[in-house]
Amino acid sequence: MVTERGLQVLQAIVQDYVETREPVGSKRIVDRHAFGVSAATIRNDMALLEDEELIAAPHTSSGRVPTDKGYRVFVDHLAELRPLSPAQRSAITTFLDGSTDLDDVLTRTVRALTRLTGQVAIVQYPSFAQANVTHVELVDLGAARLLVILVTDTGRVSQRIVTLPVELDEVDVAQLRARVSVLITGHSVGDGAQAVGGLLAAIAGAAAPTRLDPALQTVLGLVSEELEEFRQDRLLMAGTANLARDEADFRGSIYPLLEAIEEQVTLLRLMSEMVADQEGLAASIGRENAPFGLAEASLVVGDYDAARARGRVGVLGPTRMDYPTNLAAVRAVAHYLSTLLEEDESGH
CATH class of the missing domain: 3.30.450.40 (GAF domain)
Incomplete structure (x- = not known):
């Protein structure tokens, strides 16, 4: 059982060792810290701390250094944290x-x-896995390229450009936007990622793919990557x-x-x-x-x-x-x- 003074001696040893990187002896503790007791008394306290495996001798010198257990006791007994300047x-x-x-x-x-x-x-x-997707936007950049924008209610915004396997007109882009939006808007990032994965699997296994399926597959692949990034x-x-x-x-x-x-x-x-x-x-x-x-x-x-x-x-x-x-x-x-x-x- 460590006494109150024993804890104070441990604190002194930790502080001095952190400061100097040198093993700490009883004379140094008496000289630097106002315990009001003799070096012999401090040596007795240090012997008890060593019995408790809170300090150890790194070599044959009279000095001691804290053990991992000693650091743990020191941290657990910190009365207050030193305020920042x-x-x-x-x-x-x-x-x-x-x-x-x-x-x-x-x-x-x-x-x-x-x-x-x-x-x-x-x-x-x-981790924004529980964030909700609030907005999905697809912006046609021409030359079969789309800017895909995802926004969550935590303020996270993703903007990625994707190149499609086919060129789309304005109506096609609106249809893609609607398909993706209904899938993930208003849902959590985690649930949205699961829904996107389900639709991608359905498209891959479809016996008769539609004209827009290749483009939808490409957009959903990018959306899946971004939602995973939000969760990671x-x-x-x-x-x-x-x-x-x-x-x-x-x-x-x-x-x-x-x-x-x-x-x-x-x-x-x-x-x-x-x-x-x-x-x-x-x-x-x-x-x-x-x-x-x-x-x-x-x-x-x-x-x-x-x-x-x-x-x-x-x-x-x-x-x-x-x-x-x-x-x-x-x-x-x-x-x-x-x-x-x-x-x-x-x-x-």
Whole structure:
């Protein structure tokens, strides 16, 4: 059982080790932190922390470093997050204000977060599977080309040009528009994708295809791709070079992290399984990430809202990271991102 002072000693060890990358001894704790007790008493506290496997000796020196379990206890007992400075808050505002669309907002978000934390910044695109398609438009561009426009009630807009196998007149285009619109307008993206897939299968299996079927098939194929894009989880990242700077913090290789960043699927699974607290924050530390091949890394995330969808934003780095600052930065960025996307949704 860890005492209150034991937790304070653990906190001091974590803070000093994160700051210096050097094992922390009892003399340093007495010199730097106002415990009001002797070095011998601190050594006893450290022995108890070591018995609980919260700290460990990396070699024969008298200093100790936090274990993954120690970082977890430290994070779980954070009384409050260090507030961001006015300059840091101003940096978030400067980076995110003036963004033009969702892609731009999220690109600016990861750039801001990696600057604030010095870690790899990650943002998950909001999944719009439950969004409803509100409008479908087909614009004849001539030369057998159509501009296909899809709009959802979350403000997501897709515009793609498709080349048809045959040239169509105005009446044909209107018929195509009506066929596609009745299929997906007013329905969720997920239901719309299912309906489009059903009609494509029916056309492919038709014994006597109509004159417009080849063109309809081509348009529906593109619509299917766009609806799938709306549904798909994907990540945007910045600051990967920071891993090379922190390579000394990884006992093994940084390649598993680089592979996870490149593949995305692993990080998406990990982010989706993390359970957030009442402030929408979560941390997954060191060996807790072993099932995902990331046992030497920590991930800190926060939830943000985007109209009728939700996503996560966070930072990935070594277990020796500044958890209070990173959690505070993630919380601030997630909050600002939610506010920005809600304002866009309301038309302000």
